[in-house]
Amino acid sequence: MAAEPSVFNPRVSSHRLDVIPFNRPHVSPNELEYLEEALRGGSTAGDGPFTRRASRLLEERLGGSRALLTTSCTHALEMAALLLGLRPGDEVIMPSFTFVSTANAFALRGATPVFADCRPDTLNLDERLVEDAITPRTRAVVAVHYAGVACEMDEIGAIAERHGLAVVEDNAHGLGGSYRGRPLGSLGRLAAQSFHATKNIQCGEGGALVLNDPDLVARAEVIREKGTDRSRFFRGQVDRYRWIDIGSSYLPSDLLAAQLTAQLESFSAIQERRSAVWNAYHEGLADWAAANEVAQPMVPDDRVHPAHLYYLLLPDLANRQGLIAHLAERGVQAAFHYQPLHTAPAGERYGRTAPGGCPVTEKAADRLVRLPLYADLGASGVSSVIDAVRSYEVA
Ligand SMILES: *Cc1c(COP(=O)(O)O)cnc(C)c1O
Numbered sequence: 001m002a003a004e005p006s007v008f009n010p011r012v013s014s015h016r017l018d019v020i021p022f023n024r025p026h027v028s029p030n031e032l033e034y035l036e037e038a039l040r041g042g043s044t045a046g047d048g049p050f051t052r053r054a055s056r057l058l059e060e061r062l063g064g065s066r067a068l069l070t071t072s073c074t075h076a077l078e079m080a081a082l083l084l085g086l087r088p089g090d091e092v093i094m095p096s097f098t099f100v101s102t103a104n105a106f107a108l109r110g111a112t113p114v115f116a117d118c119r120p121d122t123l124n125l126d127e128r129l130v131e132d133a134i135t136p137r138t139r140a141v142v143a144v145h146y147a148g149v150a151c152e153m154d155e156i157g158a159i160a161e162r163h164g165l166a167v168v169e170d171n172a173h174g175l176g177g178s179y180r181g182r183p184l185g186s187l188g189r190l191a192a193q194s195f196h197a198t199k200n201i202q203c204g205e206g207g208a209l210v211l212n213d214p215d216l217v218a219r220a221e222v223i224r225e226k227g228t229d230r231s232r233f234f235r236g237q238v239d240r241y242r243w244i245d246i247g248s249s250y251l252p253s254d255l256l257a258a259q260l261t262a263q264l265e266s267f268s269a270i271q272e273r274r275s276a277v278w279n280a281y282h283e284g285l286a287d288w289a290a291a292n293e294v295a296q297p298m299v300p301d302d303r304v305h306p307a308h309l310y311y312l313l314l315p316d317l318a319n320r321q322g323l324i325a326h327l328a329e330r331g332v333q334a335a336f337h338y339q340p341l342h343t344a345p346a347g348e349r350y351g352r353t354a355p356g357g358c359p360v361t362e363k364a365a366d367r368l369v370r371l372p373l374y375a376d377l378g379a380s381g382v383s384s385v386i387d388a389v390r391s392y393e394v395a
Contacts, residue, residue: 020385022333023300025197025245028266034258046251047234050258057264058193058208061175062185062319066211068224069257070250073172073194073207077105080168080190080209082223084140086111094167095125096256096342096358097365102142102170103341104350111139111353117358120148121298123368126360127155134163135356142172148308149299151177153187159220166190171210176271176306177202189213197262200270200308203259203344206252206292222227223247244323273375274307277382281310284386292394310371311337315394318364323392324369330388335370 004258038050049071058067070076088110095103096115103113116133119126123146130141141160143151153167160167167187171195174184185191190213195206209224211217221231226343227247232238263270282296289296297315299305320336327334340361341347371385 001012012289019331019371019376020333020377020381021372022372023087023198024334024374025202026263026266026270028262028270030069030262031259032263034262035255038255038258044253048145048232048254048257050261051252052333054257054260054264055208057267058210059184060123061267062191062265063183063208065102065186065191066217067193067208068211068212068220068250068261069199069252070207070209070224071252072196072205073170073192074101074105075248075250076192076194076207076209077101077168077170078108079220079223079241079262080107080192081105081111083190083220084166084168085151086139089137090139091135091352092140092142092213093138094170095124095144095146095356095361096143096340096347096353097123097146098142098336098341099172099338100172100341100344100346102144106140106142106310107150107346112137113341113347114138114354115340115347115351115358117160117360118146119152119358120364121301122149122151123364124149124151127146127152127159129354129356130156130159131163133167134159134165135148138163138165140166140168142168142170144172145177145184146310148173148175148177148184149297150174150177150184150187150303150305153179157187158186167353168192169210172196172199173308174306175199177269178304180295180302185210186212190216193265195256200274200306201263201267203256203263206256206260209250219245222249224319261336269307270375273377274373277373277377278307278310280379281373281386284383285389288390296395307373310373311365311368312371312389313367314369315347315367319394320367320369322391322395326392327385327388330384330391332385332388336365337368337370338365339379340365 168215169188169191171185179183193208230241237262272391
């Protein structure tokens, strides 16, 4: 699946050599070698040697949670919905300001996404609105750490505990981030990671389901393997494998795991470069933003973000579109982001909007622009982008 809608200004010609793209997937040093090793080794199906290596690296990064590689974050979210046993009529509270998969995974089970508004500072689910959205049918809350800046997890966790709800983290942006010293992805009962080409660590299409509740691990293995106990069979724990539950094929080829292993080994190097870009934007645009009523991202002191994306909030839609066009003319691909799910055709059909609506989301979605951010952007690319932004006159 394409994880991003077509959000680039068509005026940027891809034939121009001097264009700074919005994203360019990083190739880490061991990638080709590992891909060749996987091909020559002959075990290209799922759960081969590289799947084990990538899973261990991911688990270490998540502080010991169990991680199962999947074919996408979308599929990890679908697995979460299956594992929680969600059924028609059940409700799942989530932000409207998120990618479609956050909602789709639950709608596929017949459950109703309940779209709540976001906080104006972090653009994360506003925890102060969650309790009002709860009904007797509510089963879960999905926390999406936008831009890898953690949601108010202690408050959300306390509400979920009081009402007996599961917390699921959509951690597509957050790998490497932390909240009060704890890694993002380790905080919910379940978490979903993405390794799509647009994410910090990528293998084209890929993901992982993170299990922080040991009681869910055995069934998760079954659901991921077409509803069979094949994982136990491969470990010699049963003498044949059978169909024992519902499930699907959620495991990626070991070729993708080989690429992912190399990427995860380069984690620190990738993150260092991405952070350098993020910090340069933040400093280089601070006075321009302040003078033009443009808001920069807000990162509370008790959390660390993994430099997944850099955004600016322009005063209004006209200026946001104006800046994207201005950057396009200067060969810089900038992009807006999520179109609110509560007003999307399928959001209206399958979901419900929480009391009070989502006015903050609607405003932010109109005002937000994301700047190019990738590990190989380089210092001159960064200063070109900063110069191009600064030459825009806010009307
Ligand atoms: C990218 C993304 C997804 C989907 O990831 P895939 O791996 O492409 O399925 C889900 N949620 C959020 C918040 C994302 O940014």
